[in-house]
Amino acid sequence: MLNTAEGMAAVIADLAARVAELERGDPLNPGYPALSGMSAGQVLRATGAANAAFGKVDLLDADAFDSTSIPTMGGLNLGSATGAGAGQLNLSGSISQAITDAGTTSLVVGISMEHRSSGTPAAGFGVDARWSLDSDNNTERFAGLIRTEWATAADATRKARMSLLAYDTAAREGIRIEASGTVPMIGFLGAAAVARAAAYTQTYATATRTHANPTATTPTAYAAGANGYSTAAKAQEMRDLIAALVVDVANIKQVLNSVIDDSQANGLAA
DSSP states (O other): OOOSHHHHHHHHHHHHHHHHHHHHOOTTOTTSOOOTTOOHHHHTOOOSHHHHHTTOOEETTOOOOSGGGGGGOOOEEESOSSOOOTTOEEEOSOOOOOOOOSOSSOOOOOOOOOOOOSSOOOTTOEEEEEEEEEOTTSOEEEEEEEEEEEEEOOGGGOEEEEEEEEESSSEEEEEEEEEOSSSEEEEETTOOOEEOBOOOOOSSOOOOSOOOOOOOOOOOOOOOOGGGOSSHHHHHHHHHHHHHHHHHHHHHHHHHHHHHHHHHHTTSBO
């Protein structure tokens, strides 16, 4: 324990010397630059492979570490063998994020992706979230893509579009959702997005999920006779045929009603 003024002065002098060493550079790792006069982004920069092995933050060509300079910042490497380009995050390993609060029905923004422009954005200006996988010969290939872009970029009438795509040798669009300005729209298999169809009027409301076999059959040939029928049996046969057709048509209408009901339940029809 220090009980004298001389001892306290010695401690202060030692601390001052250590601070001076840090300002000149890291005495334990000469590869570090001096801290004096550096911006926050420069302080975080690691230099040399030895530093990277210790999991240091690597801001390539960083100048400042604040939100206003993000477009001009370098990449952020976290455990990746490949250096990140300007404005990129290169991460080796999984990402786990947890947001804890007292909310029970509230929402939080877990991930926010932005694309800023120094020009004038137009339709097609957007941002992609893309997934890659190794194929069987360990070649990294694009596999999936979620695209968000402007369908209309004018601020007062802006309308966004999101697309879900899967890759083979090219990106194939499966689902597209889009805002019309008043309602949501959807498109499938590369087709343009459209709004939900107008409501059907189902005056005949009976529905079935069984598409039955036809019950009507082709009538046999007959000879001309009284009232156009050769025999009473022929007249009865035609009556029975018409009755069977009525049953068949009713079945088609009932199946169609089920299709309409299902489309309404899935939000595809009004």
